[in-house]
Amino acid sequence: ASALTGSAKSTWASFLKSIASFNGDLASMTAPPFILSKTSLVEYSAYWTEHPKLFVAPAKEQDPEKRALLVLKWFLSTLKQQYSSRSEKLGSEKKPLNPFLGELFLGHWEDEEAGRTELISEQVSHHPPVTAYSIFNEKHGVKLQGYNGQKAGFASMTINVKQVGIARLRLEKWDEEYLITLPALHIEGLVYGSPFVELEKSTIIQSSSGFFAKIDYSGKGWVGGKSNSVSAELYDNKTGKLLYTISGQWTKELVVKKVKTEVERFEHGEKNPTTGLTIKPIEEQDPLESRRAWAKVGAAIDKGDYDETGIEKSKIENAQRNLRKKEKEEGTTWERRYFSAVDKVDDVDALVERAGKFMKGVLGITPFCMDEPAKTNGVWVFDTKKYEDVVSGRKAEEVRRAGETVLEATE
Numbered sequence: 001a002s003a004l005t006g007s008a009k010s011t012w013a014s015f016l017k018s019i020a021s022f023n024g025d026l027a028s029m030t031a032p033p034f035i036l037s038k039t040s041l042v043e044y045s046a047y048w049t050e051h052p053k054l055f056v057a058p059a060k061e062q063d064p065e066k067r068a069l070l071v072l073k074w075f076l077s078t079l080k081q082q083y084s085s086r087s088e089k090l091g092s093e094k095k096p097l098n099p100f101l102g103e104l105f106l107g108h109w110e111d112e113e114a115g116r117t118e119l120i121s122e123q124v125s126h127h128p129p130v131t132a133y134s135i136f137n138e139k140h141g142v143k144l145q146g147y148n149g150q151k152a153g154f155a156s157m158t159i160n161v162k163q164v165g166i167a168r169l170r171l172e173k174w175d176e177e178y179l180i181t182l183p184a185l186h187i188e189g190l191v192y193g194s195p196f197v198e199l200e201k202s203t204i205i206q207s208s209s210g211f212f213a214k215i216d217y218s219g220k221g222w223v224g225g226k227s228n229s230v231s232a233e234l235y236d237n238k239t240g241k242l243l244y245t246i247s248g249q250w251t252k253e254l255v256v257k258k259v260k261t262e263v264e265r266f267e268h269g270e271k272n273p274t275t276g277l278t279i280k281p282i283e284e285q286d287p288l289e290s291r292r293a294w295a296k297v298g299a300a301i302d303k304g305d306y307d308e309t310g311i312e313k314s315k316i317e318n319a320q321r322n323l324r325k326k327e328k329e330e331g332t333t334w335e336r337r338y339f340s341a342v343d344k345v346d347d348v349d350a351l352v353e354r355a356g357k358f359m360k361g362v363l364g365i366t367p368f369c370m371d372e373p374a375k376t377n378g379v380w381v382f383d384t385k386k387y388e389d390v391v392s393g394r395k396a397e398e399v400r401r402a403g404e405t406v407l408e409a410t411e
């Protein structure tokens with residue numbers, strides 16, 4: 001039975017019909033008001049580090065094999081936040097606001113043990129939408145940087161989303177790097193009007209220290225599997241030996257086994273509460289920061305005033321169109337504040353190659369999801385120089401002007 005009643009049911013039905021003529025660009029879909037979230041997609045980078053203790057744990061481990069296991073454990077612990085936290089909090093998956101080019105989301109986590117972890121997230125491309133992020137904890141020398149976009153399609157009442165991009169975790173103390181690929185997902189429950197994310201297929205983690213993880217995702221399928229299931233295997237690249245497995249439901253509990261013997265259970269919930277992200281009060285934020293930029297839209301969504309939502313949204317969308325037009329006439333492009341696009345990153349290519357060799361040579365499978373880093377229009381990397389110029393105030397003038405341009409355009 002549908003979760004919707006009355007007019008919501010009819011708007012949802014017409015919405016489902018509109019998806020059927022879907023052109024692949026999720027952001028361009030006009031979803032019915034009750035499915036709209038006031039959170040912008042640029043905020044989703046924060047889902048990587050809502051457990052700062054797990055994020056810094058690998059840096060404190062002497063043994064390289066155990067470090068690789070702790071990285072796998074941290075990664076698996078982010079899945080619930082990434083892919084089911086809206087359903088938990090809001091009752092279903094929601095449609096995030098489509099970030100404008102240059103939109104920023106800045107904050108930090110303060111944790112008594114991990115110390116301060118900094119978040120920088122920037123919408124580095126609008127067509128196609130690409131978010132780049134850098135999350136770092138100086139105290140433990142742990143740095144995560146990455147970027148992601150989405151390629152979506154529609155089939156048999158389901159939205160299928162392939163993620164484009166990579167995440168790279170760096171442990172300064174051990175001079176170690178981990179390449180992390182991103183899971184494909186599909187949106188289930190559309191026909192009932194209560195959409196939620198299910199992950200599918202496989203991803204990998206390949207470390208420069210010689211450990212490889214294969215992570216397989218599955219849902220409630222005809223084999224009676226449980227929803228949100230995951231099964232990960234951690235191997236030693238050199239010996240090809242299977243060292244650990246971690247499996248279970250990424251929304252509930254995962255079991256770590258040293259091959260056959262269980263060594264640990266960890267779960268997501270009250271026993272493992274997330275740490276809240278600290279962000280500046282809106283009045284102190286830069287005009288490009290997401291919650292300030294979308295404040296009027298968010299207020300309208302909170303009021304349930306969808307006309308107001310539409311009016312305020314189109315102000316921002318028109319402002320963006322005008323900016324792009326002006327840039328085109330002047331032959332300029334928007335200056336990304338913290339990230340730069342490069343054709344290739346040597347250590348990423350090295351990890352991609354190592355993983356491919358292991359999959360083919362030892363696991364005897366065709367290397368998968370290795371084409372993403374190459375296929376996108378460039379790899380987005382965190383530009384430390386740009387960051388220091390902003391923090392030091394050397395770019396104060398550009399920062400002020402960028403904010404003013406956006407404010408003027410939105411008037």
Ligand SMILES: CCC(=O)OC[C@H](C)CC[C@H]1O[C@H]2C[C@H]3[C@@H]4CC=C5C[C@@H](O)CC[C@]5(C)[C@H]4CC[C@]3(C)[C@H]2[C@@H]1C
Nearest residue numbers: 026029031035044082083093094095148150161187195
């Ligand atoms: C566009 C049609 C529409 O509005 O349908 C309504 C439904 C809410 C389904 C579409 C939206 O579902 C949302 C789920 C979002 C993903 C959730 C988590 C992540 C992980 C994060 O690290 C990167 C972003 C990503 C992949 C989100 C991308 C956008 C998704 C698919 C939203 C859909 C518009």
